[in-house]
Amino acid sequence: MRKFTRRSGLAFYLALLSQLVLPLGLSAQGVNIEAAKKEGVVVVYGAVPPPTMAAVNKPFEKKYGIRVEYWRASTTQILDRVLTETRAGRPEVDVIEGNIGTQLILEKEGFLIPFFPPSTAEFPQRLLNKQSAQVPWRTNPISIVYNTELVKKDGGPKSFLELLQPKWTEKISLPDPSIHTTTAQFFVNMSKYNVNWRDFAKRIERQKPFLVTGFVQVMDVVVRGESLAGITYLKYVGAKKTPTDFVRLDKYLTDVNTLALSRKAPHSNTGKLYMEFLCSLEGQKEMAGKGEFVLSPKASPTFEGADTVPEKVVFMDVPSDEEFRNLAKEFREIFFSGK
Numbered sequence: 001m002r003k004f005t006r007r008s009g010l011a012f013y014l015a016l017l018s019q020l021v022l023p024l025g026l027s028a029q030g031v032n033i034e035a036a037k038k039e040g041v042v043v044v045y046g047a048v049p050p051p052t053m054a055a056v057n058k059p060f061e062k063k064y065g066i067r068v069e070y071w072r073a074s075t076t077q078i079l080d081r082v083l084t085e086t087r088a089g090r091p092e093v094d095v096i097e098g099n100i101g102t103q104l105i106l107e108k109e110g111f112l113i114p115f116f117p118p119s120t121a122e123f124p125q126r127l128l129n130k131q132s133a134q135v136p137w138r139t140n141p142i143s144i145v146y147n148t149e150l151v152k153k154d155g156g157p158k159s160f161l162e163l164l165q166p167k168w169t170e171k172i173s174l175p176d177p178s179i180h181t182t183t184a185q186f187f188v189n190m191s192k193y194n195v196n197w198r199d200f201a202k203r204i205e206r207q208k209p210f211l212v213t214g215f216v217q218v219m220d221v222v223v224r225g226e227s228l229a230g231i232t233y234l235k236y237v238g239a240k241k242t243p244t245d246f247v248r249l250d251k252y253l254t255d256v257n258t259l260a261l262s263r264k265a266p267h268s269n270t271g272k273l274y275m276e277f278l279c280s281l282e283g284q285k286e287m288a289g290k291g292e293f294v295l296s297p298k299a300s301p302t303f304e305g306a307d308t309v310p311e312k313v314v315f316m317d318v319p320s321d322e323e324f325r326n327l328a329k330e331f332r333e334i335f336f337s338g339k
Contacts, residue, residue: 042270046097091264094271117276134258141252146229173227178331238291238303
């Protein structure tokens with residue numbers, strides 16, 4: 001396998017965006033509200049669960065009278081659908097929401113067109129890249145979530161390495177890294193904890209984990225008590241009231257989710273208006289209320305412990321599409337070769 005390209009997570013992410021910073025005094029692109037209302041519908045593919053996305057979709061529909069057709073899937077499934085539709089000459093999507101890694105693949109293929117909503121002027125400008133076709137709008141710190149009804153607060157794991165202890169055998173859950181790209185990305189970034197990721201993956205496999213398809217499903221099995229703890233986005237702790245809490249870490253591996261406008265968007269005006277709404281303070285506050293770590297400095301999650309997270313995030317390195325394919329093969333060998 002080709003050696004994974006290792007760079008500082010934050011440095012790598014900023015390098016991707018460094019040429020795209022909005023210069024002072026440069027106005028963001030405008031939005032034609034009347035043209036958007038005439039189109040009447042916006043088609044969105046996103047990785048956010050529908051109940052969470054409803055926090056912005058419903059107010060958007062009420063405010064503008066424009067229907068939101070939202071399809072939720074993993075970022076890998078979104079990538080496949082966009083590629084299939086576009087290459088077949090039948091594009092349906094207007095706005096794509098996903099992590100920066102999969103969005104970079106679409107951008108490289110020329111399927112995205114740059115658009116920076118006016119409200120992004122309030123975002124940290126170091127994260128905005130004017131030459132990119134992506135608009136960062138939320139981050140996703142990863143931690144260990146556990147069931148507070150089944151695990152005492154002082155009995156939970158204190159780190160990822162503690163999940164390797166015998167008492168956690170058959171009691172932890174995580175997405176299958178051979179099919180879930182963000183989990184694969186998480187594993188190869190374990191070096192930021194001074195941990196050899198291959199050794200860690202092999203030892204996790206020996207723990208007989210409950211493998212699921214995505215981070216949402218990890219939370220589901222933890223809430224149901226099928227697993228006592230799981231590796232997932234910690235935002236799910238604040239998404240709704242559940243008997244869960246997250247492990248406070250000294251650093252949180254984090255990826256960035258972005259919005260992008262399809263180059264072949266059937267409803268480009270509604271797409272732009274929708275992106276503007278999600279980046280506005282109104283939209284950012286609604287998402288923060290669902291536990292999301294958004295980019296607006298004026299909006300943040302309110303669940304206990306969330307306020308200490310942003311200062312401890314470490315952006316993950318992003319493997320190339322070729323590296324992701326090689327990683328999928330290696331994880332199949334690690335987790336399934338003996339089964």
